[in-house]
Amino acid sequence: MKKPKLTVVGAGPGDIDLITIKAIKTLKTADVVLYDALVNEKLLEYINPKAEKIFVGKRRGCYKYKQEQINELIVARAKSYKHVVRLKGGDPFIFGRGAEEMEYAASFGLDVAVVPGISSALAVAAYQNIPLTKRGSSESFWVITGTTKEHKISRDIELAAKSNATIVVLMGMSKLPQIVKLFQAEGKHNLPVAIIQNGTTSKERIGIGTVDTIEKVVAEKALENPAIIVLGEVVKHRDLLHKVLEKETLNAALEV
Template structure:
């Protein structure tokens, strides 16, 4: 292998949840200085225009089909850092929220590659927010859980059952394949009427939203053909979305300006 004279460097960058405007300025600067970009499936590829001179390699997965295994990605980071210099690992959302960013930085560091991290806006926060669903709201929710729906063993996370017992807002990523098990756990806690929102392709033009309750959400998913990539939000805060829609409708029907007192 021909090694570059540049210092081997890895920057793990959060691309945000999908809307290209939601990447940070620091993330854009990292892309502009990249020699190689390794990007995932949930990254909006329009962001690659910021690294038009860099080698661009897709390393993501779709529906269980891997372009590269995680071990191969780790090795690719080290080899490209050695041969090219600055590698940007571009990941959807925030790479430290179920993104394996920490694992890749740890691996690269073992081989003498300088590492740095650029946070991204997590889909767990931004996607509900785009639909006017706050994760906390005075009088409705004092805290929130963010949980992976599916563990590395392809089982539902045990934390879902714990979260179902709390009064917190619960956000579940990668949980659509476990939706039946999730609603069952909440029903066991007597929360059949708890509001639920499922948001597919959040913050993008392809966004789809289904809103119901623990008892109705599975039928709504079937009716609207909701599927991955999507997040599941369970909690009283989901009602805020409808409240805002009703207020906006009222303003549009009866235009008026009322000054805040």
């Protein structure tokens, strides 16, 4: 008999083509799949057709299952069906609680494994032509949760605001006014900011501004979760690239 097993799988940031081949192979071997709200439902087509599919999605203010219930469900299903796959948006080790679920499962004797995914922290910005590092603009980047488990703003954002690094904030829209104040306190009023909602999907929307104007941009465009916040000089690259492309297009048209 197979030993009960949990495999935590990263589904990527939303575009179904950004899931890995290994993740697809794992889904095909699953007996049960527990999937989150941020997982593109088209990915469910890759699952073993005989597998049980359970939606355990969690979003702010809406919880299908509490985390404790998900942990218990993983163990119960693994001992009954053997191979449970926990499918999570992005990368399960980047604010995805994948490590916690694996520790819980291992404490009950389950084999555990992880299949990394492409994090929204990287891919969403890239899809909008925003590099997190760029020679002459940014030598490093921070990826920070905007909201801690106590529902407070992360103290790391205050530290990050003092640096010259690119800052990527996940789950931070509800804390945007506080984030803005922290950067204003460091004199970074004109620092470029991008907010990208539903990144890498057909519903993607973006707002570009500065620390001083981004709240107004968000209000005008009605941007909301799920979204990431990118703060840094690298945000300018998107506009620079567009200008280069427009110039090349114009030159090509004049040559015809």
